[in-house]
Amino acid sequence: MLSGGVGGARFIQGLLRLVERTSSATTVTVIANTGDDIWVHGLKVCPDLDTVMYTLGSGIDTDRGWGRTDETWHAKEELAAYGVEPTWFGLGDRDLATHLVRTQMLDAGFSLSKVTDALCRRWLSPIWGARVRLLPMSDDRVETHVVIDDPADGEQRAVHFQEYWIRHQASVSASAVVAIGADRSAPAPGVIEAISDTDLVVLPPSNPVVSVGTILAVPGIRDALRTTTAPVVGVSGIVGDDHVHGMARQLLGIIGVEVSAAGVAEHYGSRRPGGGNGDGILDGWLVDSVDAPSVDRIEKAGIPARAVPLMMTDHDATADMAQAAIDLVLPGR
């Protein structure tokens, strides 16, 4: 699976529920977006890696969808009392420990994948053993920035995605999304192999621009998706004309993609020869029942599609979604 934060993590929970139901020996590799990563107060923070890790490790705050359960905010308050910026980005006390360990290990020369593996030994191994593996998309520094019209002075400037999203609440006008460093990055160890040597690749209902889009910007990953012998199936995060987890509307608008399940399917493109612009990645696309009328349009773009309920209300409902995705591209499995 390629994954962003909340939407991806919740979908993986459903996929794992399905694995439990069928008691099969399936293993799941999650390749997480690291374009949201940010250095704050001298610490390396990896929101999507941590959201997946905490969610699957039962340590997530389920209301917020990010950060730790039973969190306290004393360090944040103390930093604010010193007037230290950024005050708009909050690190909880428990969460802080993860960033301290990660930063120390990076400083000691370990790669982000090695650090992630070490952190997952606490969170994933006791629950999932070798059945779930979490990989960063790249060990190289890639940061998503958004070019905004700064409301402070009307000047155009590129700000970190987190600043656009949290400080500006995605409500300032923006003209571009740039994955800085992506063109010079390489996939992390195991990423290409995981895509090439699998039975199925799933794109969960993660953000098509700043989550899946950033992963696809790492050289080699799109090619691996196009050449793998496994089918690639995606689940729409857009239901009706909105994003279930909130942040696709503005971002799709910036890159000129229609905010609809069909618009995103066409943006990813069909993997069939001649599909999309010749660089499509999809063999199947699941849309919500309310988007059933768009199935014809998606299939005309060369992407087999089906409409089913896509609300991740609980793990069982999400497991049904995962099963529907599998039925679409691997009938009878």
Ligand code: FO1
């Ligand atoms: N989201 C917020 O809305 N406000 C925050 O202060 C904030 C801090 C934060 C710290 C660590 C972390 O792992 C995630 C955090 N998030 C926060 C969530 C994050 O901004 C986004 O939801 C993801 O980057 C999108 O996947």
